[in-house]
Amino acid sequence: MEPLIDFVAFGLSGWEWLGIVGYTLLVTHITIAGVTIYLHRCQAHRAVELHPVVSHFFRFWLWLTTGMVTLEWASIHRKHHAKCETAQDPHSPQVLGLSTVMWQGADLYREAAKDQEITDRYGHGCPDDWIERNLYTRHSALGVTLLMIVNVLLFGIAGVAVWAVQMAWIPLFAAGIINGVGHYWGYRNSKSPDTSKNILPWGILIGGEELHNNHHANATSPKLSSKWFEFDIGWLYIRVLALAGLAKPRALPPTVRVDPTRMQIDAETIRAVLSTKYEQLARVSKLAAKDLSLPSKELRDGFEAIWAQRSLTLEQAIAALTNWCHQAEASGIAAYQDFARRIRSMHLGGASA
Ligand SMILES: [Zn+2]
Ligand SMILES: [Zn+2]
Structure with a gap:
């Protein structure tokens, strides 16, 4: 038993x-x-x-x-x-x-x-x-x-x-x-x-x-x-x-690098922004949530509108982003000026570890 x-x-x-x-x-x-x-x-x-x-x-x-x-x-x-x-x-x-x-x-x-x-x-x-x-x-x-x-x-x-x-x-x-x-x-x-x-x-x-x-x-x-x-x-x-x-x-998505000496918007910048599109949209969204003024809202909408377009050629993307950065720099809102500076300095590095 x-x-x-x-x-x-x-x-x-x-x-x-x-x-x-x-x-x-x-x-x-x-x-x-x-x-x-x-x-x-x-x-x-x-x-x-x-x-x-x-x-x-x-x-x-x-x-x-x-x-x-x-x-x-x-x-x-x-x-x-x-x-x-x-x-x-x-x-x-x-x-x-x-x-x-x-x-x-x-x-x-x-x-x-x-x-x-x-x-x-x-x-x-x-x-x-x-x-x-x-x-x-x-x-x-x-x-x-x-x-x-x-x-x-x-x-x-x-x-x-x-x-x-x-x-x-x-x-x-x-x-x-x-x-x-x-x-x-x-x-x-x-x-x-x-x-x-x-x-x-x-x-x-x-x-x-x-x-x-x-x-x-x-x-x-x-x-x-x-x-x-x-x-x-x-x-x-x-x-x-x-x-x-x-x-x-599978290879990891490439990481975006920030190089303050670049300061130009070209094909490299567009590739860097596109590969982190949702992250950049989240950043702009946060800026707009902190600053509820009309210019801030317009900047956010403008940024979203660029990447919402279905067929965007490389030239159009460069022109639209250059234009947006000018507006951000002229807005007098420090947070957007910083963001525009960061966008200009972005490029793609190799795959991250
Ligand atoms: Zn899944
Ligand atoms: Zn899910």
Whole structure:
């Protein structure tokens, strides 16, 4: 009788609560890493190429711990970027309300996953091999059932609680917090045409996905942090994998350099402004929010109007920006004069590290 009671109480591992909590944090973190590195950056955006062994490890792990199917996840997410904040966005808190996306995010995902049109239209390039069709997709719920058995074998009755935490992790942190809060609360480095926010500057708990505004401003960048004070743990893992020859990230967007001796507006300036367009729009927006005078508002509108034009030749862009800088310098508003000086000194450096 005693070994049976022992087994029910502690499982095969015999671990007490500290070990079990540590285990739970580790396995849920691996799941988050799988979502951000494999599903999001590799599959949905092709921002990083993974070695087949790494790629398959994550595919297996996500089947075992979440039951999510790569094709469904990647296509729903691509549609989110394509239709962001419209009625067709599969999970917009601006359209559906924050609490719906926060607490019913997993239902929204399941609902969208049933829509074959989404996978047909947005599912290109996702895995479609034998094991995908016959195991991971056909028996998508089998993995989490096995996981329950493994947990109970390892930890006895406490294994059920570990399993429950694992089942709640992705619906809460990915579907709820990133898709909900990431389009609701936080700060913006870039004035991207959506409401995406950076929730926290330190992307550890949800693998870097905290930096959701940076991601929307530059969706194909494998790195989600952009300011010196921001940290993206997913990017750290990708760099470690790359050092081991197991990942090939896409080149990072070039960084803009500021050279006060330049002071001219040419093709280089336009390239630098265009590559950081949303960031420059955010800066001007902030200037206008601080100075509510009419000239300030006109300067902001004028700056926005230049970059809102659909077909703008290089010559037209140079002329329009030169003209705008003259107006800013003549405005007598110090903040705009500084901004115009900064624009004139901008050029593109090499890719950032
Ligand atoms: Zn988003
Ligand atoms: Zn994305």
